[in-house]
Amino acid sequence: MSAKSITSLDRLTDVTARSILVNISQRVRKQIHQIVLPLLGMIVLWQLAAMYVSDPMTLPTPMATFEQTYLLATTPDFRGLTALDHLRYTFVRAIVVSVIALSIATVFGVLMTTNKSFEEGLSNVLPFAMTVPTVVIILLSMIWFNFGERAVIFATVIAATPFGIINMWQGAKDIDVDLITMAHSFDASTAMVWRHIYIPHLLPYLFGSYRYILGMVWKIVILAEVFGIENGFGAMFRYYFQMGELVVMLGYLMLFVAVVLIIEYAVLKPLEEYLFRWRG
Amino acid sequence: MSTYDLAGGSPRQRIVTAIFNPTILTLIGFLVIWEIAAMSFSPRDLPGLVQLAELTFTVVSGGDRYYFPEHAWITFQRIGIAFVITMVIGVTVGIAMGYGVIERYMTTPVMVVLTFPSVVWAFIAVMWFGLTTYLVMVFVIVVIVAPYVIVNVWKGAESIDHDLLEMADAFDASTAMKWRHIYIPFLMPFLFSSGRLAIALSWKLSLVAEIFGASSGIGYVINIYYEAVRADMIIAWSVPIMLLMFGIERVLKRVENNYFEWRPELDDVTSEVQSG
Amino acid sequence: MSLKFENIRKTFTEENGNEFVVLDDISFDVNDGEFVSIMGPSGCGKSTFLNMLAGILPVDSGEIWYQGSAVSPADLPSAYIFQESRVLNWRTVGENIKFALKAQGIPEAEHEERITSTLEMVGLENERDNYPLRLSGGMRQRVGIARALSVDPSILLMDEPFSSLDELTARQLREDVLELWQETDKTIIFVTHDVSEAVFLSDRVFFFDTRGQIFNRAEITHERPREPDDPELLETEAELMETFFDHMTAIQ
Numbered sequence: 002m003s004a005k006s007i008t009s010l011d012r013l014t015d016v017t018a019r020s021i022l023v024n025i026s027q028r029v030r031k032q033i034h035q036i037v038l039p040l041l042g043m044i045v046l047w048q049l050a051a052m053y054v055s056d057p058m059t060l061p062t063p064m065a066t067f068e069q070t071y072l073l074a075t076t077p078d079f080r081g082l083t084a085l086d087h088l089r090y091t092f093v094r095a096i097v098v099s100v101i102a103l104s105i106a107t108v109f110g111v112l113m114t115t116n117k118s119f120e121e122g123l124s125n126v127l128p129f130a131m132t133v134p135t136v137v138i139i140l141l142s143m144i145w146f147n148f149g150e151r152a153v154i155f156a157t158v159i160a161a162t163p164f165g166i167i168n169m170w171q172g173a174k175d176i177d178v179d180l181i182t183m184a185h186s187f188d189a190s191t192a193m194v195w196r197h198i199y200i201p202h203l204l205p206y207l208f209g210s211y212r213y214i215l216g217m218v219w220k221i222v223i224l225a226e227v228f229g230i231e232n233g234f235g236a237m238f239r240y241y242f243q244m245g246e247l248v249v250m251l252g253y254l255m256l257f258v259a260v261v262l263i264i265e266y267a268v269l270k271p272l273e274e275y276l277f278r279w280r281g
Numbered sequence: 282m283s284t285y286d287l288a289g290g291s292p293r294q295r296i297v298t299a300i301f302n303p304t305i306l307t308l309i310g311f312l313v314i315w316e317i318a319a320m321s322f323s324p325r326d327l328p329g330l331v332q333l334a335e336l337t338f339t340v341v342s343g344g345d346r347y348y349f350p351e352h353a354w355i356t357f358q359r360i361g362i363a364f365v366i367t368m369v370i371g372v373t374v375g376i377a378m379g380y381g382v383i384e385r386y387m388t389t390p391v392m393v394v395l396t397f398p399s400v401v402w403a404f405i406a407v408m409w410f411g412l413t414t415y416l417v418m419v420f421v422i423v424v425i426v427a428p429y430v431i432v433n434v435w436k437g438a439e440s441i442d443h444d445l446l447e448m449a450d451a452f453d454a455s456t457a458m459k460w461r462h463i464y465i466p467f468l469m470p471f472l473f474s475s476g477r478l479a480i481a482l483s484w485k486l487s488l489v490a491e492i493f494g495a496s497s498g499i500g501y502v503i504n505i506y507y508e509a510v511r512a513d514m515i516i517a518w519s520v521p522i523m524l525l526m527f528g529i530e531r532v533l534k535r536v537e538n539n540y541f542e543w544r545p546e547l548d549d550v551t552s553e554v555q556s557g
Numbered sequence: 558m559s560l561k562f563e564n565i566r567k568t569f570t571e572e573n574g575n576e577f578v579v580l581d582d583i584s585f586d587v588n589d590g591e592f593v594s595i596m597g598p599s600g601c602g603k604s605t606f607l608n609m610l611a612g613i614l615p616v617d618s619g620e621i622w623y624q625g626s627a628v629s630p631a632d633l634p635s636a637y638i639f640q641e642s643r644v645l646n647w648r649t650v651g652e653n654i655k656f657a658l659k660a661q662g663i664p665e666a667e668h669e670e671r672i673t674s675t676l677e678m679v680g681l682e683n684e685r686d687n688y689p690l691r692l693s694g695g696m697r698q699r700v701g702i703a704r705a706l707s708v709d710p711s712i713l714l715m716d717e718p719f720s721s722l723d724e725l726t727a728r729q730l731r732e733d734v735l736e737l738w739q740e741t742d743k744t745i746i747f748v749t750h751d752v753s754e755a756v757f758l759s760d761r762v763f764f765f766d767t768r769g770q771i772f773n774r775a776e777i778t779h780e781r782p783r784e785p786d787d788p789e790l791l792e793t794e795a796e797l798m799e800t801f802f803d804h805m806t807a808i809q
Contacts, residue, residue: 453661
């Protein structure tokens, strides 16, 4: 490589670095406008509403609620578990269920794109599976599996998977057939076609579907935990609901919302954008 | 017989192709699995197909301990009231957002509210309002479904084709004409799909809310049978409305496809939202 | 002298507050039944000029005269044919034309007759109850033409109506438009960036430059009917392009 091209490369990286800096400061400004300000606005509105109601049993102030969250996270409850322990239970269930649901959805999603009969059969029957109310699935599964861990997992998998399959199928349908034809025209081997076309194309959908599945699994796990299990966020919601402790319930809710939103928008989404930046 | 008639052939052949239709096969497969599973369970946990049909018939005809028509009717009223309120709020706010600047400030709050599990809303509503005939159910449905409708209508309002409005100006069309021929037809598909989504979600949500916040309605009865550990009755009470809701959904889809004849294909939003 | 533009000027204010001249002192006349093209590079304000005539954009200063009296763009008996067809996809072909008729306040009793006759003129009499998305791009553009013709304007404004079509379809439509023009005696103001299109269609071509001024007024005297690939037309095109490039280099 000649000296001249090295300097131009240097300049190029320099320019790139500067544009990244500009980019970052623009992003920070945008995020202040789109995230920080609206959140502050919501808290202010909440505070005003709480002051207007002026009854902590009906609507506690944001500060009281956040304090409650802190207390719950640091001190063990009557079962000797902190809110973080319950979070761990719910979290592990959600991860296990979402991985199982994604695996099933991937198998069926790919089968549907590659096999016409499968596509026709499932695309007509799945909508019916989707009309089954989640709460009915949960109650039945509780009875069938004797109100335990397995009941929660089974119910959530059954409730989430049909939606996951449809999502996978719709993503996989968009795979660019032209690229495959192109690859064959260059006599690319099957291994090369898989490595350079199928997998890079499927991965974003897989990732996107995972995000989508996890997004709904959280809430189904919570609902399942409400019925007949002793730990996890859902069980806590039910317990403090029956005790009439709105502040504690909201304390749990704030922790839940924060964790889900952080995983969703501060971890998975940026990771997705980074991994699949070629999609522009 | 014309040469284009692909489904042609002798009547016997036609019956054979009809049976080997993938949809029917999948359905038959599902029923067979159900029947086999039912053999190894107690009928109270998983009734066989015939037993289930009998049970369902008893329930629907009002022969059960709880009078189905009455409970179903009150559940329908709740869904109906909530549906109307949800659509009114969703459409007004959605259109306002589509034409305003508040949009960029609304995304985060909508995201936060959508993260609340439905059951927590039901708990909050019961703590606020106690056991009620309508209020808790209607509140839960409106609070959860309205954001989806708002977002959906807002997307529609935002994507209005300004070239067409310019064209209308070039022909001196009045504001009334612009609404009638451009804004409303443009928003129609979004309203329709929002409506379908609202119906699909709201009946599932009303069950959750009825379990904790009412002393009548299908959800209330289902919870009683849950506490009595009677899976067969839970199924028998939910099958009729499930079939009905599925039927309504299909009919609306058909109507939608006819109504939007001009449109080649429409995204199906109802398949994207789970009610958890 | 039926239509006359005097010192038409249009400026836009940029986001940073700078004034930006789009059209500067445009003056020219158009005779009744004449086919006039406005030709120029992108950003020369040719579409802006047409949008002002259609009443979509306000005129900053200058005067428009029609049949001897000063008028505002709203008073011009004109109809617009857009670059993209801009039809209402949710209305049938017939209803799309009805839209224009109603907007222009044409009495209900005439609608039927006008819809039938204009659809016949553009060769779409069989597509009246069809929806636009089921038609080809060329046919949709014909719907746009029929819609404009239906209000029976004396002046047709056309903004690069064929530029988004494939060349074969565009050629067919150009010939059809010439035929319609000769049958109906309309005045046509046609905006294009394609010099061969301008030469093939027009009686006169006005060249706009990027400063928003007219720098060349060319009369195309070739006999009609013209052939698209006629060497004489090609020669005229070459000459016009020559002056165009000379001018563009000169003003830079």
